[in-house]
Amino acid sequence: MITYLGTPTIETDRLILRKLKLSDAQSVFDNWLSDERVTDNLIRGAHKTVFETIERVTVIVGGYDSPEYCYWGIELKGSGELIGAIDFFNLNTTTENCDVGYALGYKWWNQGYGTEALRAVVEFGFERMNIHKISAAHNLDNPASGKVMRKIGMVQEGTIRHMIRNAKNQYKDCAVYGILQAEYMK
Structure with missing residues (x-):
């Protein structure tokens, strides 16, 4: 059974993974959500104004009330700069x-x-939340993301044609990866 723990702070050698705050909206906008090089790999397009980002961050911050919500800002330990975000989604209590x-x-x-x-x-998902399997996908035109997945032990399980349609109305084929808790624990 999944143990829902919300979004606790997680520290690594160089990073602090933490809850976003409304005051982070400008950094989120400046550092990634307004950049088409980043958002081209996401379903939603680049934000044109910081007000779009404020709306998005407001939704994220509102989610923290639920212990089932896991959404972290990625902050550099050295500078405190917010450089990205990472989240669990589609948590399925049956599987x-x-x-x-x-x-x-x-x-x-x-x-x-x-x-x-x-x-x-x-690591948090498997060791603290008792998740059975964690999956991820990347657009085929973003192979660097697949490299990240492989580095942590994920295995490509297949390719799904036209898995997403981005903000430019382009369908994208995606490589799907997964890792099982038992594989990770070895």
Whole structure:
């Protein structure tokens, strides 16, 4: 059975994964949600105004009232700068499975931050929440995300054609990955 613990703070060597605050909205906008290089890999398009981001962050912050809500901002320990977000979603109490998604600001790509954050959240999910399986997907035109998934032990399970349609009305094929709790614990 999944043990729902909400969104506690998780620390790694270089990162603090923490709840977002309304005061983070400007950083979220500036550092990733307004950047088309980042949002092209997400279903929603780039935010054109900080007001869109304020609305989004307000929804996220409102979710923290539920112990089933797991959404972290990714903060650099050294500078306190907010560089991205990572979350569990589609938590299924019947299968005890869930999905994980993440986004990092372009300035912080290819520096190992995505891998570090994903590893920490997967560890939390398996060791503290007792999740059975964690899945993730990436657009085929974003192979770097698949590399992050493989680095933490996820295995590609297949490809789903036209899995998503982005804000530019383009269908994207996605590679689907997963890791089982038993595999992780080995």
